[in-house]
Amino acid sequence: MKTINLRRYSQIRNYPKDIKSSILFLMVSFLCSLWGTAQTLIKGEIMDETGKPVAYVGVFIENTIDGSITDENGNFSFTSYEKGLHKLVASSVGYETIYSSVNLEGETVEIPIVLKESKEMIDEVVVTAGTFEANNDRKVAILKPLDIYTNSAAGGDIVGAIQTLPGTQKVTQETGLFVRGGDASESSIVIDGMVVQNPFFSNVPGVSQRSRFMPFQFKGISFSSGGYSARFDQALSSILELNTTDLPEQSNLNFNAGLSGVAVSGSKRWENSGVEVSGNYTNLAPFYSISKTNYEVYDVPEGGGFSGNYITKVNEKGMFKAFLKYDTYHNGITVPNPDSVGSEFDFGLKNQNTYFNSSYRYTREKMYAYTAFSYSNNNDDIDWGKEIQAGNDDWRLQWRGEIWYSFSDKLHLLGGIELQRFEVKREFDTIQQSFNESQMGTYFEAEWKPSRKFAVKPGLRIGHSELLNQNNLAPRIALALKTGKYGQISLAGGVFYQNPDNRYLLYGYRPDFQQAVHYIANYQWINNDRSFRVEAYYKQYIDLIREISMSDSTFTPNPYRYIYGSIDNSGKGYAGGVDFFWRDKASIKNFDYWITYSYIDTKRLYGNFTSEATPDFISDHNVNILLKYFIETLYVSVSTSYTYGSGRPYYNPEDTKFMHSRTPSINNLSLSISYLVTLGRWFSVFYVSVDNIFGWKNVYGYRYSYDGQQRYPVRPAIDRWIFFGANISLTQFSKDEL
Amino acid sequence: MYCTIVVSTLTLSAQDFEPTLAATLAQFEKDSTIEMIAATVNRFEMIAGKWNDQWLAHYYAAYGESIYTYIEKDENKRDAWLDKADIHLQQAEQLYGQESDELFVLRALLSSARLSVDPRNRWKEYGEIFDQNITKAKSINPANPRIYYLQGNSLYYTPKMFGGGPKNAMPFYEEADSLYQQMNIDSLGISPTWGKPQNTLMLGNCKESVTSE
Numbered sequence: 009m010k011t012i013n014l015r016r017y018s019q020i021r022n023y024p025k026d027i028k029s030s031i032l033f034l035m036v037s038f039l040c041s042l043w044g045t046a047q048t049l050i051k052g053e054i055m056d057e058t059g060k061p062v063a064y065v066g067v068f069i070e071n072t073i074d075g076s077i078t079d080e081n082g083n084f085s086f087t088s089y090e091k092g093l094h095k096l097v098a099s100s101v102g103y104e105t106i107y108s109s110v111n112l113e114g115e116t117v118e119i120p121i122v123l124k125e126s127k128e129m130i131d132e133v134v135v136t137a138g139t140f141e142a143n144n145d146r147k148v149a150i151l152k153p154l155d156i157y158t159n160s161a162a163g164g165d166i167v168g169a170i171q172t173l174p175g176t177q178k179v180t181q182e183t184g185l186f187v188r189g190g191d192a193s194e195s196s197i198v199i200d201g202m203v204v205q206n207p208f209f210s211n212v213p214g215v216s217q218r219s220r221f222m223p224f225q226f227k228g229i230s231f232s233s234g235g236y237s238a239r240f241d242q243a244l245s246s247i248l249e250l251n252t253t254d255l256p257e258q259s260n261l262n263f264n265a266g267l268s269g270v271a272v273s274g275s276k277r278w279e280n281s282g283v284e285v286s287g288n289y290t291n292l293a294p295f296y297s298i299s300k301t302n303y304e305v306y307d308v309p310e311g312g313g314f315s316g317n318y319i320t321k322v323n324e325k326g327m328f329k330a331f332l333k334y335d336t337y338h339n340g341i342t343v344p345n346p347d348s349v350g351s352e353f354d355f356g357l358k359n360q361n362t363y364f365n366s367s368y369r370y371t372r373e374k375m376y377a378y379t380a381f382s383y384s385n386n387n388d389d390i391d392w393g394k395e396i397q398a399g400n401d402d403w404r405l406q407w408r409g410e411i412w413y414s415f416s417d418k419l420h421l422l423g424g425i426e427l428q429r430f431e432v433k434r435e436f437d438t439i440q441q442s443f444n445e446s447q448m449g450t451y452f453e454a455e456w457k458p459s460r461k462f463a464v465k466p467g468l469r470i471g472h473s474e475l476l477n478q479n480n481l482a483p484r485i486a487l488a489l490k491t492g493k494y495g496q497i498s499l500a501g502g503v504f505y506q507n508p509d510n511r512y513l514l515y516g517y518r519p520d521f522q523q524a525v526h527y528i529a530n531y532q533w534i535n536n537d538r539s540f541r542v543e544a545y546y547k548q549y550i551d552l553i554r555e556i557s558m559s560d561s562t563f564t565p566n567p568y569r570y571i572y573g574s575i576d577n578s579g580k581g582y583a584g585g586v587d588f589f590w591r592d593k594a595s596i597k598n599f600d601y602w603i604t605y606s607y608i609d610t611k612r613l614y615g616n617f618t619s620e621a622t623p624d625f626i627s628d629h630n631v632n633i634l635l636k637y638f639i640e641t642l643y644v645s646v647s648t649s650y651t652y653g654s655g656r657p658y659y660n661p662e663d664t665k666f667m668h669s670r671t672p673s674i675n676n677l678s679l680s681i682s683y684l685v686t687l688g689r690w691f692s693v694f695y696v697s698v699d700n701i702f703g704w705k706n707v708y709g710y711r712y713s714y715d716g717q718q719r720y721p722v723r724p725a726i727d728r729w730i731f732f733g734a735n736i737s738l739t740q741f742s743k744d745e746l
Numbered sequence: 747m748y749c750t751i752v753v754s755t756l757t758l759s760a761q762d763f764e765p766t767l768a769a770t771l772a773q774f775e776k777d778s779t780i781e782m783i784a785a786t787v788n789r790f791e792m793i794a795g796k797w798n799d800q801w802l803a804h805y806y807a808a809y810g811e812s813i814y815t816y817i818e819k820d821e822n823k824r825d826a827w828l829d830k831a832d833i834h835l836q837q838a839e840q841l842y843g844q845e846s847d848e849l850f851v852l853r854a855l856l857s858s859a860r861l862s863v864d865p866r867n868r869w870k871e872y873g874e875i876f877d878q879n880i881t882k883a884k885s886i887n888p889a890n891p892r893i894y895y896l897q898g899n900s901l902y903y904t905p906k907m908f909g910g911g912p913k914n915a916m917p918f919y920e921e922a923d924s925l926y927q928q929m930n931i932d933s934l935g936i937s938p939t940w941g942k943p944q945n946t947l948m949l950g951n952c953k954e955s956v957t958s959e
Contacts, residue, residue: 064781066788073766073792077785099791101818101826128829129822152867257870258877536821643907684907691908739909 048112051085052119054078065100102129132460133490137498137530138235140173156223167219172632174587174604175233179625180708180724183208183217186625187233189583189610190245193509197248200367202382205404210359210388213346215725227253234526235500238451238467238484244506244524255319256282266733267295281320299729304342311337330366346568349711356391379409396437404430422453434514441514446474461490480505498530508553520577523550537594543587552579552614563618565659581612598638606630621667624709627653643684651676658709661716674706696732703728763797768935780817787814801841808834812859824863831856848938850883851892891925894918895941912955919949
C-alpha cells in the first residue's frame with residue numbers, strides 16, 4: 009500500500025516534466041481558481057464573556073453543511089460556495105446559540121464571536137428556605153433519598169435520619185420529632201399529602217419510640233423546619249413530608265433477617281402496574297439478649313404485620329396508588345413511674361395499627377389534579393402497673409383534592425381543599441375521655457418566577473375547627489433569589505395555627521388555636537457535590553396553652569399529670585437560632601461527609617411552667633458529624649457519626665430560677681458497616697451497627713423526689729446497642745430471555 | 747485527477763444527502779480524538795439542519811450527540827447534549843411515522859447515556875426506560891444486534907454485586923457478535939449498522955477478565 013501511495017505522490021511532484029500533465033495542470037489551476045473566487049473563506053475566533061477562547065464550537069452557515077468547529081484556541085475557518093447574505097451559526101452546548109449575518113461574496117469574512125453562557129446551565133432558582141429536600145427529581149439537591157437510607161445514626165428509622173439534620177433535637181425520654189424549640193406535638197408527618205395520626209410506635213413512659221415507617225418506602229422526603237407551604241397546617245414547627253414510590257422497577261423478592269426479626273417482601277411488575285407486598289415477624293429477644301438495658305424488659309416486644317401496595321397507570325396520564333399497612337405487637341417494660349419519682353412500675357402494651365392511603369393523580373400538559381383519601385386506626389391496650397387498665401383508641405379519615413395550573417412558565421397556581429375527621433379516646437381505669445374533631449382547610453398558593461433568578465411563592469390558608477368552633481387565616485410567603493451560579497438567598501415567613509395538645513382536648517377544655525409566626529432567612533451554595541447552607545430563624549409563639557391554676561409549688565415535670573383548674577391561651581414564647589450545614593463528597597473519591605451545627609435560644613411559658621424557661625428537651629448547641637466511606641475493592645461501606653448536644657435544662661426544686669439547672673453534655677459515637685456481595689443470583693447486604701460505641705452514660709435530665717432530697721437521672725432505655733442482620737434479594741434477570 | 751477530486755467533493759458537499767451522510771459515518775468510525783469526534787458530531791447536526799426532512803439525518807444527529815456525552819465531563823452539559831439528542835430523536839420518530847426497532851434501540855441508548863450522568867441516583871428511572879425500549883425493539887426485530895450490544899454494555903458497567911460485570915455481560919456481546927456477522931451492509935451504507943467494532947472490543951474485554959478470574 010505504502011509503495012503505491014509513494015508512487016502517486018512522486019507522479020504528482022514531477023508533473024512539470026510531463027507536458028501533457030502540465031497542460032492539464034494549468035487548465036485545472038485555471039478552473040480551480042475560477043471556483044476559488046466563488047468560494048468564501050470564513051474565519052474567526054470565539055470567546056466567552058470573560059475573554060477565554062471556547063473550543064469545539066460548531067460554526068456553520070445555516071441550512072448548509074458548510075462549517076467547522078473551533079480548535080483549542082477558539083479559532084475556526086472554513087470555506088463556502090454559498091453566495092449572498094446568510095446566517096452564520098455558532099452553537100455550543102452550555103452557551104446560547106449566536107446567529108450573525110454574513111455576506112458571502114468571495115472576500116474573506118473574518119468574524120469574532122462572543123458566546124454568552126446559556127441560562128439552562130445556571131440552575132433555576134428553587135424556593136428552599138426552611139426545607140431540606142431529598143428528592144431524585146431535582147438535579148440540585150443537598151440530599152438524595154439514598155443519603156437518608158444509608159445514614160448510620162438513623163438505625164433504619166426515617167425520623168432517626170431526620171434527627172441528624174440541623175434544627176432538630178434528639179430526645180430520648182419522649183416520642184416525636186422536636187424541631188427548633190418546638191415540642192413533639194408541633195411536628196406533623198404526612199404521607200402523599202395525608203396526615204399520619206400515629207406515625208410512631210405507641211408511647212411508653214420515659215422511652216422514646218421509633219417511627220413506623222422504613223425509609224425505602226419513599227422516593228421523596230421533604231423536611232420543613234419552618235415556613236412551610238399553605239398545603240399544610242396544624243403544626244407550629246415542622247412538617248415532614250414523605251412521598252411514596254411510583255411503580256416498582258421490576259419484580260423482585262427480598263428477605264431480611266436480623267436481631268429484631270424477619271421480613272419477606274416481593275414486588276411484581278407489569279407494564280403499567282405493580283404490586284408490592286410484605287410481611288414481617290418481629291421479636292426483639294435476640295436484640296435484648298446482647299444489649300444491656302437500663303430498664304427491665306419483662307415482656308420482650310413481639311409482633312407482626314403486613315403491607316400491600318398497588319400502583320397503576322390509568323391511560324398514560326393518570327396514576328392511581330393504594331397502600332394498606334397493618335401492624336400489631338405487645339411488649340412490657342419496667343420503667344420509672346412518672347407519678348411516683350424513685351419507684352418503677354410495669355408498663356404493658358398491646359398495639360394494633362391500620363393505615364390506608366389511596367391517591368389519584370391526573371397530569372396534563374399544563375395542569376395536574378390530585379385527590380387522596382386516607383384512613384387510619386390505632387388501638388393501645390395498656391396494663392398500667394399491673395393494676396390499672398388503660399387504653400387509647402384513635403381513628404382518622406382524611407380527604408384532599410387539589411388542582412395545579414400553569415398559566416405560563418412564569419406563573420403557576422395551586423388550589424385545594426382538605427377535610428379531616430378524627431376521634432381520640434383515652435381510658436384510664438374508670439376515667440374515660442374522648443373528643444371528635446372535624447377540620448376543613450382551603451388553600452391557594454401561587455408561584456411566580458419573573459426570571460430564572462427570582463421566585464416568589466405567596467400562599468393563603470383558611471382553616472376551620474369544628475371542635476374549637478374557630479376559623480383562622482394563615483398567610484405564608486417564600487421567596488428566593490439566585491446570587492450567582494451556585495448560590496442563592498431565600499426568605500420565608502408565615503403564620504401557623506394548631507389545635508391545643510390532645511391532653512387538654514381530652515379533658516374537655518376548648519380554648520383557641522395556638523399560633524406561631526416564622527421568619528426565616530437562608531443562604532445556600534451548591535456546587536456539584538459540595539454544599540453549604542446557613543439558615544437563621546426567629547419564631548414567635550402566641551396563644552400557647554397555660555394551666556393557670558398551677559402555682560409555683562405544684563410544678564411537676566410529669567407529662568401524665570392530672571390536669572385540673574382552668575386553662576387559657578395566655579402562654580407565649582420564642583425560638584431564635586442559626587443552623588449550619590456543610591457537605592462534601594467531591595474531595596475524596598468514595599468519601600462523603602457532612603457537618604452540622606445548630607445554635608438555639610428559646611424560652612416559653614406554657615403548660616404548667618411557672619415562668620418563662622427553656623424546655624427540658626433543648627440543647628442550645630448541637631453538632632453532628634457524619635462520615636461515609638465506601639471501600640470499592642471490598643464492597644464494604646463504613647459509616648460513622650458523632651453527635652454532641654450541650655447540657656439540657658431540668659427542674660430542680662432547689663433552684664432559685666425555674667428550670668435553671670443543666671445536665672452534662674450529651675455525646676454519641678455510632679458506627680455501621682455493611683458488606684455487599686452477590687451469592688449466586690442473590691444480591692446480599694450484611695450489616696452491623698453499634699450505637700454509642702463507648703457506652704457513654706448520657707443523662708437527659710433529673711427527676712426529684714417530692715421532698716427534693718433525692719434525684720434520679722433520666723436515662724435512655726439502652727446506653728449502647730448493637731444490631732446486625734442481612735438482607736438478600738433476587739431481582740428478575742433478563743439473562744433468561746436470550 | 748486533481749480536478750475530479752475537487753469536483754466530486756464539491757458536488758458531494760453541495761448536493762446529495764446519502765453520500766454525504768455515508769462519508770460522515772465513515773469518518774465517525776475513524777475519529778480518534780475528541781476534536782475529531784466533536785467535528786463529526788457537528789457535521790451530523792449540520793446534515794440534520796440541511797436535510798431536515800430525512801429521518802436518518804435526525805437519527806444520526808441524536809446518535810452522535812449521545813455518544814459525545816461520554817466524552818463531555820460537565821454533568822450539566824451532558825444533560826444539555828442529551829436534551830438536543832432527545833429533540834432529534836423525536837423528529838426522527840415523527841418523520842419515520844411508524845414503530846422501528848432502530849428508533850427504540852436509539853431511545854435505549856439515550857436513556858443509558860442519561861443514566862451514566864448520575865448512576866447512583868438515576869439507575870432506577872432510566873434503567874426502567876432502557877428496559878422498556880429494549881423490549882419493544884426486541885418485539886419488532888429480535889435479530890437487531892445493537893439490542894444485545896446495548897444490553898451487554900448496560901450489564902458490563904453495572905457493578906458485579908448488582909448482577910452486572912463482564913461475566914454476566916459476555917453472553918449478550920456474544921449474541922450481538924453472531925448477529926453482527928450475519929448483518930448485510932446496504933449499498934448506500936447509511937442505514938444503522940453501528941456498534942460492531944465496539945462490540946468486538948467489549949467482547950474481548952469480557953473474555954480477558956473472565957479468563958483472568
